[in-house]
Amino acid sequence: MVKAYTYILQCFDDTFYVGSTKYLEKRIEQHQNAEGSEYTKRRLPVTLFYYEEYDRIDHAFYREKQLQGWSRKKKLALMGGDLELLPELAKKIFRENE
Template sequence: MKAYTYILKCSNGSYYVGSTKDLNRRIEEHQSGEGAKHTKKYLPVELIYYEEYTRIDDAFYREKQLQKWSRKKKEALINGNMKLLPDLAKKVFVS
């Protein structure tokens, strides 16, 4: 069985990260306003990135990981700029 972690771009420019066993059905739910409060508020949405997994718990774990990422780090992932990810993961400490 396949599972997916996905990123949607909402009409206000925000990103929504989710996971599902049926990507097409879930996108349709989001587009019809039945997916999540955030996506319902900012329709239409566009699927801009997804990853495929063999287990839903792996997809869910990845969803939770990506939800913690900064916008810039998500955009690096979306754009395939994997070399930027380590630098974007570093926290800046101000003394």
């Protein structure tokens, strides 16, 4: 069974890039060779900081879109395993946008 991945790269400028793919190692190599996204091309080198594995690419893509909407603090909490902080960080984002 082919797996799918949602991944987060840390770019040279300390920003994060979120993507999804069926072939994680190949995709990271593409990013490193400036064959990935326009965003990462200008921010090389990149480092794989976090990934999640899925059985279906559409699930990985859905998760990618979800994480792209998250704040930096919320992404850092996820990547650091501080899952108990996620609900509170979501509330802070909502309150800031009111």
